[in-house]
Amino acid sequence: MNNEGIESYPLIEYVYPVWIKAFLIIVFLTFLCVVTVFFNYEFSYHVDLSKKMTDAEQAFFDKEYDTSFELYQELLSRHSNFKKAKIRLAELCFIISLNNDENYMLGLAYLNNETFKNEEVSEMKSYLPEKFKDNFNSIFTS
Amino acid sequence: MLLPNRLISFVSFPGVILHEITHRFFCDIAAVHAYNISSIKPFFAMAGCIKHESTINIKRLFFISMGPLIINSVVCMLLTFPYGTKLTLGTDFVPYSFEWIRYIDYFALWMGLSAGYQAMPSNNDIDNILGGVVTEKNVFSSVVVMILSSLRLFNIRFIGYTARLIFAGILMRLLPFFIFGEWYKFLVFTT
Numbered sequence: 369m370n371n372e373g374i375e376s377y378p379l380i381e382y383v384y385p386v387w388i389k390a391f392l393i394i395v396f397l398t399f400l401c402v403v404t405v406f407f408n409y410e411f412s413y414h415v416d417l418s419k420k421m422t423d424a425e426q427a428f429f430d431k432e433y434d435t436s437f438e439l440y441q442e443l444l445s446r447h448s449n450f451k452k453a454k455i456r457l458a459e460l461c462f463i464i465s466l467n468n469d470e471n472y473m474l475g476l477a478y479l480n481n482e483t484f485k486n487e488e489v490s491e492m493k494s495y496l497p498e499k500f501k502d503n504f505n506s507i508f509t510s
Numbered sequence: 511m512l513l514p515n516r517l518i519s520f521v522s523f524p525g526v527i528l529h530e531i532t533h534r535f536f537c538d539i540a541a542v543h544a545y546n547i548s549s550i551k552p553f554f555a556m557a558g559c560i561k562h563e564s565t566i567n568i569k570r571l572f573f574i575s576m577g578p579l580i581i582n583s584v585v586c587m588l589l590t591f592p593y594g595t596k597l598t599l600g601t602d603f604v605p606y607s608f609e610w611i612r613y614i615d616y617f618a619l620w621m622g623l624s625a626g627y628q629a630m631p632s633n634n635d636i637d638n639i640l641g642g643v644v645t646e647k648n649v650f651s652s653v654v655v656m657i658l659s660s661l662r663l664f665n666i667r668f669i670g671y672t673a674r675l676i677f678a679g680i681l682m683r684l685l686p687f688f689i690f691g692e693w694y695k696f697l698v699f700t701t
């Protein structure tokens with residue numbers, strides 16, 4: 369901003385060009401539209417989904433593995449791209465697998481066609497029985 | 511080659527327009543004459559500017575210069591609220607119910623982030639206030655000078671671009687965090 373132009377006439381207060389008014393109307397209508405659409409079509413679904421995710425996560429940390437497994441299964445069936453659910457389901461399979469190869473393979477199946485960050489791989493490895501760690505490392509090299 | 515600053519100003523032109531309109535609006539409220547406004551000058555070093563008469567009133571100076579920080583921030587928070595809510599709830603991976611909702615959401619996101627990006631006062635804005643505050647010698651004015659001087663960070667080339675983007679991102683998450691943050695999950699999800 370500059371303080372020049374005293375010889376110019378000042379702009380009339382509260383009188384704005386048409387295009388500025390149109391711009392402000394567009395901004396306001398955009399806000400109205402996006403908020404109305406969000407609360408009408410999406411909000412309740414997102415809150416419900418978030419609640420289920422929280423319940424599943426809580427059950428996992430409370431060692432209620434069956435409940436957690438069911439909830440994550442339901443979440444994954446609703447959204448096949450839900451990566452966190454795949455990771456937790458794999459971890460649940462690893463936890464209950466002990467030395468059971470079948471459960472271990474089921475856990476691996478949940479991780480198909482996904483890429484994982486180093487932290488995610490380390491987290492999954494922490495739930496693996498010792499027997500399967502070498503095989504897991506060979507598949508998911510950090 | 512198009513300089514990054516001018517390119518970014520061009521892409522975030524809704525924020526630039528809102529920034530200059532806000533200056534003009536607060537000039538009107540403060541009864542300070544505005545002489546010229548150039549809300550959008552794509553590819554210029556100064557994407558927009560406004561000329562107004564001098565004033566020694568600190569409060570008026572403050573609101574004229576800091577008005578965009580307040581108004582642009584509020585507009586950013588409001589327009590990015592739906593997307594920010596999805597991020598806060600952790601459900602941003604969910605596809606949209608209808609395809610047209612995606613376009614509206616992205617349009618609002620672009621306008622909101624542009625407003626947030628252009629919220630910070632320019633060096634001219636900061637100089638205007640500092641010119642009035644520096645004359646007063648007390649602890650409050652010293653604190654104000656420190657805070658305002660630190661805002662110059664957002665106008666440094668390259669560092670400023672990143673800082674402004676981070677600021678816009680924080681604004682996007684701020685309102686949903688307060689409304690749907692941990693306390694909401696505790697209160698609603700556990701009952």
